Amino acid sequence: MDIKDLTPELLPFLGQSAYFELGVFESLARAVLIAPDLAAKQALSTAAGRALSKHQGLVAEIRRRGAEPADVMAPFVPALDAFRAEITGADWTELLLSCYLAGGLLDDFFIRLSDGLPGEVGPRIAHLLGEDAGAAILATQLAAAIATDAPLASHLALWGRRLVGDTLLIARSALAFAGTTDQAGVVTVAGPAEERIEPVFTELIAAHTRRMDGLGLTA
Amino acid sequence: MDIKDLTPELLPFLGQSAYFELGVFESLARAVLIAPDLAAKQALSTAAGRALSKHQGLVAEIRRRGAEPADVMAPFVPALDAFRAEITGADWTELLLSCYLAGGLLDDFFIRLSDGLPGEVGPRIAHLLGEDAGAAILATQLAAAIATDAPLASHLALWGRRLVGDTLLIARSALAFAGTTDQAGVVTVAGPAEERIEPVFTELIAAHTRRMDGLGLTA
Numbered sequence: 001m002d003i004k005d006l007t008p009e010l011l012p013f014l015g016q017s018a019y020f021e022l023g024v025f026e027s028l029a030r031a032v033l034i035a036p037d038l039a040a041k042q043a044l045s046t047a048a049g050r051a052l053s054k055h056q057g058l059v060a061e062i063r064r065r066g067a068e069p070a071d072v073m074a075p076f077v078p079a080l081d082a083f084r085a086e087i088t089g090a091d092w093t094e095l096l097l098s099c100y101l102a103g104g105l106l107d108d109f110f111i112r113l114s115d116g117l118p119g120e121v122g123p124r125i126a127h128l129l130g131e132d133a134g135a136a137i138l139a140t141q142l143a144a145a146i147a148t149d150a151p152l153a154s155h156l157a158l159w160g161r162r163l164v165g166d167t168l169l170i171a172r173s174a175l176a177f178a179g180t181t182d183q184a185g186v187v188t189v190a191g192p193a194e195e196r197i198e199p200v201f202t203e204l205i206a207a208h209t210r211r212m213d214g215l216g217l218t219a
Numbered sequence: 220m221d222i223k224d225l226t227p228e229l230l231p232f233l234g235q236s237a238y239f240e241l242g243v244f245e246s247l248a249r250a251v252l253i254a255p256d257l258a259a260k261q262a263l264s265t266a267a268g269r270a271l272s273k274h275q276g277l278v279a280e281i282r283r284r285g286a287e288p289a290d291v292m293a294p295f296v297p298a299l300d301a302f303r304a305e306i307t308g309a310d311w312t313e314l315l316l317s318c319y320l321a322g323g324l325l326d327d328f329f330i331r332l333s334d335g336l337p338g339e340v341g342p343r344i345a346h347l348l349g350e351d352a353g354a355a356i357l358a359t360q361l362a363a364a365i366a367t368d369a370p371l372a373s374h375l376a377l378w379g380r381r382l383v384g385d386t387l388l389i390a391r392s393a394l395a396f397a398g399t400t401d402q403a404g405v406v407t408v409a410g411p412a413e414e415r416i417e418p419v420f421t422e423l424i425a426a427h428t429r430r431m432d433g434l435g436l437t438a
Contacts, residue, residue: 022260022264025251025264026248026251026252029245029248029249029251029267030248030252032245033245033248033249037289038292038293038296039287039288039289041241042241042289042292045241045271045274046275048248048271049268049272049275052264052267052268052271053268055264056264056265056268059261068258069258069261070256070257070258073257073261074257
Protein backbone atom coordinates (compact mmCIF):
# COMPACT_ATOMS: atom_id res chain seq x y z
CA MET A 1 0.00 0.00 0.00
CA ASP A 2 1.22 3.47 -0.74
CA ILE A 3 -0.07 7.00 -0.94
CA LYS A 4 -2.02 6.24 -4.14
CA ASP A 5 -4.67 4.49 -2.06
CA LEU A 6 -5.11 7.65 -0.08
CA THR A 7 -5.70 9.93 -3.09
CA PRO A 8 -9.18 11.47 -2.83
CA GLU A 9 -11.74 11.35 -5.65
CA LEU A 10 -10.83 13.51 -8.65
CA LEU A 11 -13.19 16.47 -8.10
CA PRO A 12 -12.37 16.92 -4.40
CA PHE A 13 -8.69 16.65 -5.29
CA LEU A 14 -9.09 19.36 -7.95
CA GLY A 15 -11.18 21.55 -5.63
CA GLN A 16 -8.69 21.43 -2.81
CA SER A 17 -5.59 21.92 -4.92
CA ALA A 18 -7.26 24.70 -6.97
CA TYR A 19 -8.29 26.59 -3.84
CA PHE A 20 -4.84 26.07 -2.36
CA GLU A 21 -3.20 27.61 -5.45
CA LEU A 22 -5.68 30.51 -5.39
CA GLY A 23 -4.57 31.06 -1.78
CA VAL A 24 -0.90 31.02 -2.79
CA PHE A 25 -1.74 33.59 -5.45
CA GLU A 26 -3.52 35.77 -2.88
CA SER A 27 -0.61 35.50 -0.44
CA LEU A 28 1.89 36.43 -3.14
CA ALA A 29 -0.36 39.26 -4.31
CA ARG A 30 -0.34 40.56 -0.74
CA ALA A 31 3.46 40.26 -0.79
CA VAL A 32 3.48 42.36 -3.98
CA LEU A 33 1.29 45.00 -2.33
CA ILE A 34 3.61 45.36 0.71
CA ALA A 35 6.94 44.80 -1.06
CA PRO A 36 9.62 47.17 0.26
CA ASP A 37 10.86 48.26 -3.17
CA LEU A 38 9.90 48.31 -6.81
CA ALA A 39 12.34 45.59 -7.94
CA ALA A 40 10.95 43.20 -5.31
CA LYS A 41 7.39 44.12 -6.27
CA GLN A 42 8.11 43.46 -9.91
CA ALA A 43 9.84 40.12 -9.26
CA LEU A 44 7.14 38.88 -6.89
CA SER A 45 4.40 39.73 -9.37
CA THR A 46 5.96 37.07 -11.61
CA ALA A 47 5.76 34.48 -8.80
CA ALA A 48 2.12 35.46 -8.17
CA GLY A 49 1.42 34.89 -11.86
CA ARG A 50 2.85 31.37 -11.65
CA ALA A 51 0.54 30.42 -8.77
CA LEU A 52 -2.35 31.93 -10.71
CA SER A 53 -1.49 29.79 -13.77
CA LYS A 54 -1.61 26.65 -11.62
CA HIS A 55 -4.96 27.70 -10.20
CA GLN A 56 -6.28 28.39 -13.69
CA GLY A 57 -5.05 25.02 -14.97
CA LEU A 58 -6.84 23.20 -12.16
CA VAL A 59 -10.00 25.27 -12.71
CA ALA A 60 -9.89 24.27 -16.39
CA GLU A 61 -9.83 20.58 -15.32
CA ILE A 62 -12.88 21.19 -13.11
CA ARG A 63 -14.74 22.95 -15.93
CA ARG A 64 -13.83 20.16 -18.37
CA ARG A 65 -15.88 17.86 -16.12
CA GLY A 66 -18.91 20.14 -16.27
CA ALA A 67 -18.56 21.29 -12.67
CA GLU A 68 -18.57 24.83 -11.30
CA PRO A 69 -15.15 25.69 -9.79
CA ALA A 70 -16.59 27.69 -6.88
CA ASP A 71 -18.85 24.76 -5.89
CA VAL A 72 -16.01 22.25 -6.04
CA MET A 73 -13.64 24.48 -4.07
CA ALA A 74 -16.20 25.55 -1.45
CA PRO A 75 -15.78 22.58 0.98
CA PHE A 76 -12.09 23.42 1.37
CA VAL A 77 -12.50 27.13 2.07
CA PRO A 78 -12.78 27.05 5.89
CA ALA A 79 -9.70 24.88 6.54
CA LEU A 80 -7.52 26.54 3.89
CA ASP A 81 -8.56 30.07 4.92
CA ALA A 82 -7.74 29.26 8.55
CA PHE A 83 -4.41 27.81 7.44
CA ARG A 84 -3.58 30.90 5.39
CA ALA A 85 -4.48 33.17 8.31
CA GLU A 86 -2.10 31.11 10.50
CA ILE A 87 0.83 31.43 8.14
CA THR A 88 0.32 35.01 6.86
CA GLY A 89 2.83 36.24 9.42
CA ALA A 90 3.45 39.65 10.87
CA ASP A 91 5.46 41.18 8.07
CA TRP A 92 6.76 40.84 4.54
CA THR A 93 9.61 38.41 5.25
CA GLU A 94 7.40 36.07 7.29
CA LEU A 95 4.80 36.12 4.53
CA LEU A 96 7.43 35.40 1.87
CA LEU A 97 8.90 32.51 3.86
CA SER A 98 5.41 31.05 4.28
CA CYS A 99 4.77 31.23 0.54
CA TYR A 100 8.14 29.62 -0.15
CA LEU A 101 7.93 26.81 2.40
CA ALA A 102 4.22 25.98 2.47
CA GLY A 103 3.88 26.47 -1.29
CA GLY A 104 6.84 24.19 -1.93
CA LEU A 105 5.72 21.49 0.47
CA LEU A 106 2.11 21.37 -0.67
CA ASP A 107 2.96 21.51 -4.38
CA ASP A 108 5.20 18.46 -3.75
CA PHE A 109 2.44 16.79 -1.77
CA PHE A 110 -0.30 17.31 -4.36
CA ILE A 111 2.07 16.02 -7.06
CA ARG A 112 2.59 12.84 -5.02
CA LEU A 113 -1.17 12.48 -4.47
CA SER A 114 -1.88 12.95 -8.19
CA ASP A 115 -0.25 9.52 -8.79
CA GLY A 116 -3.48 7.98 -7.56
CA LEU A 117 -5.77 9.89 -9.93
CA PRO A 118 -7.48 7.93 -12.70
CA GLY A 119 -6.44 7.97 -16.38
CA GLU A 120 -4.35 10.70 -17.94
CA VAL A 121 -5.37 13.45 -15.59
CA GLY A 122 -2.77 12.45 -12.96
CA PRO A 123 0.33 13.05 -15.12
CA ARG A 124 -1.23 16.22 -16.54
CA ILE A 125 -1.77 17.64 -13.06
CA ALA A 126 1.68 16.52 -11.88
CA HIS A 127 3.12 18.43 -14.85
CA LEU A 128 1.03 21.52 -14.09
CA LEU A 129 1.90 21.55 -10.38
CA GLY A 130 5.54 20.78 -11.14
CA GLU A 131 5.96 23.90 -13.27
CA ASP A 132 8.22 26.60 -11.94
CA ALA A 133 6.38 28.32 -9.11
CA GLY A 134 8.84 31.19 -8.95
CA ALA A 135 10.55 29.56 -5.93
CA ALA A 136 13.91 30.96 -7.04
CA ILE A 137 12.42 34.47 -6.97
CA LEU A 138 11.20 33.99 -3.40
CA ALA A 139 14.49 32.43 -2.30
CA THR A 140 16.45 35.33 -3.82
CA GLN A 141 14.31 37.93 -2.06
CA LEU A 142 14.53 36.08 1.26
CA ALA A 143 18.29 35.54 0.99
CA ALA A 144 18.78 39.25 0.27
CA ALA A 145 16.70 40.22 3.30
CA ILE A 146 18.55 37.74 5.56
CA ALA A 147 21.99 38.81 4.28
CA THR A 148 21.53 42.35 5.56
CA ASP A 149 19.99 41.39 8.91
CA ALA A 150 21.51 38.64 11.07
CA PRO A 151 18.83 38.57 13.80
CA LEU A 152 16.25 38.10 11.04
CA ALA A 153 17.79 34.71 10.19
CA SER A 154 17.15 33.26 13.66
CA HIS A 155 13.70 34.82 13.74
CA LEU A 156 12.78 33.32 10.36
CA ALA A 157 14.25 29.94 11.35
CA LEU A 158 11.74 29.87 14.22
CA TRP A 159 8.93 30.94 11.90
CA GLY A 160 9.85 28.23 9.39
CA ARG A 161 9.85 25.55 12.12
CA ARG A 162 6.46 26.76 13.29
CA LEU A 163 4.71 26.80 9.96
CA VAL A 164 5.80 23.35 8.82
CA GLY A 165 3.50 21.79 11.44
CA ASP A 166 0.41 23.63 10.17
CA THR A 167 1.38 22.80 6.60
CA LEU A 168 1.70 19.07 7.31
CA LEU A 169 -1.72 19.13 8.99
CA ILE A 170 -3.23 20.52 5.78
CA ALA A 171 -1.51 17.78 3.80
CA ARG A 172 -2.83 15.13 6.19
CA SER A 173 -6.37 16.53 5.92
CA ALA A 174 -6.25 16.00 2.15
CA LEU A 175 -5.80 12.24 2.45
CA ALA A 176 -8.69 9.86 1.91
CA PHE A 177 -8.68 7.70 5.03
CA ALA A 178 -11.64 5.50 4.13
CA GLY A 179 -9.52 2.42 3.56
CA THR A 180 -10.52 -0.31 1.08
CA THR A 181 -13.97 -1.86 0.93
CA ASP A 182 -14.33 -5.55 -0.10
CA GLN A 183 -17.35 -7.13 -1.86
CA ALA A 184 -19.01 -7.83 1.48
CA GLY A 185 -18.73 -4.17 2.31
CA VAL A 186 -16.09 -4.73 4.97
CA VAL A 187 -13.75 -1.78 5.24
CA THR A 188 -10.13 -2.71 5.79
CA VAL A 189 -7.46 -0.22 6.65
CA ALA A 190 -4.14 -1.99 6.29
CA GLY A 191 -2.31 -0.82 9.36
CA PRO A 192 -2.59 2.61 10.87
CA ALA A 193 -2.78 5.27 8.16
CA GLU A 194 -0.02 7.13 9.95
CA GLU A 195 2.42 4.32 9.24
CA ARG A 196 1.48 3.93 5.61
CA ILE A 197 2.08 7.53 4.76
CA GLU A 198 5.10 8.01 6.99
CA PRO A 199 7.68 7.63 4.18
CA VAL A 200 5.91 10.28 2.10
CA PHE A 201 5.89 12.73 4.98
CA THR A 202 9.53 11.96 5.69
CA GLU A 203 10.33 12.97 2.10
CA LEU A 204 8.24 16.13 2.32
CA ILE A 205 10.02 17.13 5.53
CA ALA A 206 13.43 16.39 3.97
CA ALA A 207 12.63 18.71 1.05
CA HIS A 208 11.43 21.34 3.55
CA THR A 209 14.73 21.02 5.44
CA ARG A 210 16.67 21.52 2.21
CA ARG A 211 14.70 24.70 1.53
CA MET A 212 15.50 25.98 5.03
CA ASP A 213 19.19 25.00 4.68
CA GLY A 214 19.38 26.76 1.32
CA LEU A 215 18.48 29.99 3.10
CA GLY A 216 20.93 29.30 5.92
CA LEU A 217 18.05 28.69 8.36
CA THR A 218 18.28 25.85 10.89
CA ALA A 219 15.28 23.58 10.38
CA MET B 220 -0.49 67.46 -35.97
CA ASP B 221 -1.92 64.67 -33.96
CA ILE B 222 -1.22 62.73 -30.82
CA LYS B 223 1.78 60.95 -32.41
CA ASP B 224 3.84 64.07 -31.91
CA LEU B 225 3.09 63.91 -28.22
CA THR B 226 4.23 60.31 -27.70
CA PRO B 227 7.13 60.25 -25.24
CA GLU B 228 10.44 58.51 -25.92
CA LEU B 229 10.19 54.71 -25.99
CA LEU B 230 11.70 53.85 -22.60
CA PRO B 231 9.66 56.40 -20.62
CA PHE B 232 6.56 55.21 -22.48
CA LEU B 233 7.33 51.60 -21.54
CA GLY B 234 8.16 52.52 -17.94
CA GLN B 235 4.94 54.46 -17.41
CA SER B 236 2.66 51.94 -19.07
CA ALA B 237 4.41 48.99 -17.35
CA TYR B 238 4.03 50.59 -13.92
CA PHE B 239 0.43 51.47 -14.72
CA GLU B 240 -0.37 47.82 -15.58
CA LEU B 241 1.42 46.63 -12.43
CA GLY B 242 -0.86 48.99 -10.51
CA VAL B 243 -3.95 47.60 -12.24
CA PHE B 244 -2.74 44.13 -11.27
CA GLU B 245 -2.29 45.24 -7.65
CA SER B 246 -5.74 46.84 -7.56
CA LEU B 247 -7.36 43.73 -9.00
CA ALA B 248 -5.36 41.54 -6.60
CA ARG B 249 -6.77 43.65 -3.77
CA ALA B 250 -10.25 43.14 -5.25
CA VAL B 251 -9.59 39.37 -5.20
CA LEU B 252 -8.54 39.55 -1.54
CA ILE B 253 -11.72 41.36 -0.47
CA ALA B 254 -14.16 39.71 -2.90
CA PRO B 255 -17.48 38.93 -1.18
CA ASP B 256 -17.73 35.36 -2.45
CA LEU B 257 -15.66 32.59 -3.95
CA ALA B 258 -17.12 32.83 -7.47
CA ALA B 259 -16.26 36.55 -7.61
CA LYS B 260 -12.79 35.86 -6.20
CA GLN B 261 -12.18 33.21 -8.82
CA ALA B 262 -13.42 35.34 -11.71
CA LEU B 263 -11.45 38.41 -10.63
CA SER B 264 -8.25 36.42 -10.32
CA THR B 265 -8.52 35.89 -14.09
CA ALA B 266 -8.80 39.65 -14.67
CA ALA B 267 -5.79 40.21 -12.38
CA GLY B 268 -3.84 37.72 -14.49
CA ARG B 269 -4.65 39.67 -17.65
CA ALA B 270 -3.26 42.91 -16.21
CA LEU B 271 -0.19 41.00 -15.05
CA SER B 272 0.35 39.65 -18.59
CA LYS B 273 0.30 43.18 -19.97
CA HIS B 274 2.78 44.29 -17.33
CA GLN B 275 5.04 41.34 -18.12
CA GLY B 276 4.88 42.03 -21.86
CA LEU B 277 5.94 45.65 -21.31
CA VAL B 278 8.71 44.55 -18.92
CA ALA B 279 9.97 42.17 -21.61
CA GLU B 280 10.19 45.12 -24.04
CA ILE B 281 12.21 47.07 -21.45
CA ARG B 282 14.57 44.11 -20.86
CA ARG B 283 14.97 43.62 -24.63
CA ARG B 284 16.53 47.08 -24.68
CA GLY B 285 19.02 46.19 -21.95
CA ALA B 286 17.34 48.35 -19.32
CA GLU B 287 16.30 47.40 -15.79
CA PRO B 288 12.49 47.53 -15.43
CA ALA B 289 12.55 48.95 -11.90
CA ASP B 290 14.82 51.81 -13.01
CA VAL B 291 12.66 52.64 -16.02
CA MET B 292 9.43 52.53 -13.99
CA ALA B 293 10.79 54.47 -10.99
CA PRO B 294 10.13 58.04 -12.27
CA PHE B 295 6.41 57.24 -12.59
CA VAL B 296 5.94 55.72 -9.14
CA PRO B 297 4.98 58.88 -7.18
CA ALA B 298 2.28 60.10 -9.58
CA LEU B 299 0.81 56.66 -10.29
CA ASP B 300 0.84 55.62 -6.61
CA ALA B 301 -0.94 58.85 -5.70
CA PHE B 302 -3.45 58.23 -8.50
CA ARG B 303 -4.08 54.68 -7.32
CA ALA B 304 -4.58 55.85 -3.74
CA GLU B 305 -7.13 58.40 -5.05
CA ILE B 306 -9.14 55.81 -6.94
CA THR B 307 -8.89 52.82 -4.56
CA GLY B 308 -12.26 53.72 -3.11
CA ALA B 309 -13.88 52.81 0.19
CA ASP B 310 -15.12 49.35 -0.66
CA TRP B 311 -15.13 46.50 -3.15
CA THR B 312 -17.59 47.99 -5.66
CA GLU B 313 -15.79 51.34 -5.77
CA LEU B 314 -12.48 49.54 -6.29
CA LEU B 315 -13.96 47.39 -9.06
CA LEU B 316 -15.47 50.38 -10.84
CA SER B 317 -12.11 52.15 -10.68
CA CYS B 318 -10.35 49.18 -12.22
CA TYR B 319 -12.97 48.97 -14.93
CA LEU B 320 -13.12 52.67 -15.84
CA ALA B 321 -9.54 53.82 -15.25
CA GLY B 322 -8.11 50.59 -16.66
CA GLY B 323 -10.27 50.88 -19.77
CA LEU B 324 -9.54 54.55 -20.35
CA LEU B 325 -5.79 54.33 -19.84
CA ASP B 326 -5.41 51.13 -21.90
CA ASP B 327 -7.17 53.01 -24.73
CA PHE B 328 -4.95 56.02 -24.18
CA PHE B 329 -1.66 54.12 -24.18
CA ILE B 330 -2.76 52.31 -27.34
CA ARG B 331 -3.36 55.68 -29.02
CA LEU B 332 0.03 56.99 -27.84
CA SER B 333 1.79 53.85 -29.12
CA ASP B 334 1.05 55.05 -32.69
CA GLY B 335 3.93 57.47 -32.24
CA LEU B 336 6.52 54.87 -31.19
CA PRO B 337 9.34 54.07 -33.61
CA GLY B 338 9.54 50.94 -35.79
CA GLU B 339 7.61 47.78 -35.06
CA VAL B 340 7.33 48.25 -31.35
CA GLY B 341 4.24 50.48 -31.64
CA PRO B 342 1.96 47.87 -33.26
CA ARG B 343 3.33 45.17 -30.93
CA ILE B 344 2.46 47.24 -27.86
CA ALA B 345 -0.93 48.22 -29.27
CA HIS B 346 -1.65 44.51 -29.71
CA LEU B 347 -0.48 43.70 -26.17
CA LEU B 348 -2.48 46.50 -24.55
CA GLY B 349 -5.49 45.71 -26.72
CA GLU B 350 -5.72 42.13 -25.44
CA ASP B 351 -8.73 41.26 -23.34
CA ALA B 352 -8.21 42.86 -19.93
CA GLY B 353 -11.06 40.92 -18.37
CA ALA B 354 -13.34 43.97 -18.70
CA ALA B 355 -16.35 41.69 -19.23
CA ILE B 356 -15.59 39.98 -15.89
CA LEU B 357 -15.52 43.33 -14.09
CA ALA B 358 -18.67 44.54 -15.83
CA THR B 359 -20.50 41.32 -14.91
CA GLN B 360 -19.52 41.59 -11.24
CA LEU B 361 -20.49 45.27 -11.13
CA ALA B 362 -23.79 44.72 -12.92
CA ALA B 363 -24.66 41.94 -10.46
CA ALA B 364 -23.85 44.16 -7.47
CA ILE B 365 -25.86 47.07 -8.92
CA ALA B 366 -28.84 44.85 -9.84
CA THR B 367 -29.45 43.92 -6.20
CA ASP B 368 -28.92 47.40 -4.78
CA ALA B 369 -30.57 50.45 -6.38
CA PRO B 370 -28.96 53.14 -4.18
CA LEU B 371 -25.59 51.64 -5.11
CA ALA B 372 -26.17 52.66 -8.75
CA SER B 373 -26.44 56.35 -7.95
CA HIS B 374 -23.53 56.12 -5.54
CA LEU B 375 -21.32 54.45 -8.15
CA ALA B 376 -22.41 56.92 -10.82
CA LEU B 377 -21.02 59.70 -8.62
CA TRP B 378 -17.82 57.70 -8.03
CA GLY B 379 -17.41 57.12 -11.77
CA ARG B 380 -17.84 60.83 -12.53
CA ARG B 381 -15.25 61.65 -9.86
CA LEU B 382 -12.55 59.27 -10.97
CA VAL B 383 -12.63 60.16 -14.66
CA GLY B 384 -11.07 63.54 -13.84
CA ASP B 385 -8.10 62.00 -12.02
CA THR B 386 -7.71 59.45 -14.80
CA LEU B 387 -7.59 62.11 -17.52
CA LEU B 388 -4.95 64.00 -15.53
CA ILE B 389 -2.75 60.90 -15.54
CA ALA B 390 -3.24 60.59 -19.29
CA ARG B 391 -2.33 64.25 -19.79
CA SER B 392 0.82 63.83 -17.66
CA ALA B 393 2.02 61.09 -20.02
CA LEU B 394 2.15 63.42 -23.01
CA ALA B 395 5.42 64.85 -24.28
CA PHE B 396 4.80 68.58 -24.47
CA ALA B 397 8.24 69.60 -25.70
CA GLY B 398 7.06 70.45 -29.20
CA THR B 399 9.27 70.03 -32.29
CA THR B 400 12.84 71.24 -32.53
CA ASP B 401 14.19 72.44 -35.90
CA GLN B 402 17.83 72.31 -37.08
CA ALA B 403 18.57 75.66 -35.53
CA GLY B 404 17.34 74.31 -32.19
CA VAL B 405 14.21 76.42 -32.20
CA VAL B 406 11.35 74.70 -30.41
CA THR B 407 7.96 75.12 -32.03
CA VAL B 408 4.72 74.05 -30.43
CA ALA B 409 2.03 74.19 -33.10
CA GLY B 410 -0.87 75.72 -31.24
CA PRO B 411 -1.79 75.09 -27.63
CA ALA B 412 -1.26 71.43 -26.77
CA GLU B 413 -4.73 71.35 -25.24
CA GLU B 414 -6.29 71.99 -28.63
CA ARG B 415 -4.18 69.44 -30.45
CA ILE B 416 -5.11 66.60 -28.18
CA GLU B 417 -8.71 67.60 -27.62
CA PRO B 418 -10.14 65.14 -30.19
CA VAL B 419 -8.30 62.25 -28.54
CA PHE B 420 -9.63 63.17 -25.12
CA THR B 421 -13.12 63.55 -26.57
CA GLU B 422 -12.89 59.96 -27.83
CA LEU B 423 -11.56 58.68 -24.52
CA ILE B 424 -14.42 60.36 -22.67
CA ALA B 425 -16.96 58.97 -25.14
CA ALA B 426 -15.68 55.43 -24.49
CA HIS B 427 -15.82 56.12 -20.75
CA THR B 428 -19.44 57.24 -21.11
CA ARG B 429 -20.28 54.04 -22.98
CA ARG B 430 -18.78 51.98 -20.12
CA MET B 431 -20.87 53.93 -17.60
CA ASP B 432 -24.01 53.59 -19.74
CA GLY B 433 -23.42 49.85 -20.10
CA LEU B 434 -23.71 49.57 -16.32
CA GLY B 435 -26.79 51.80 -16.23
CA LEU B 436 -24.79 54.61 -14.58
CA THR B 437 -25.32 58.22 -15.64
CA ALA B 438 -21.97 59.64 -16.76
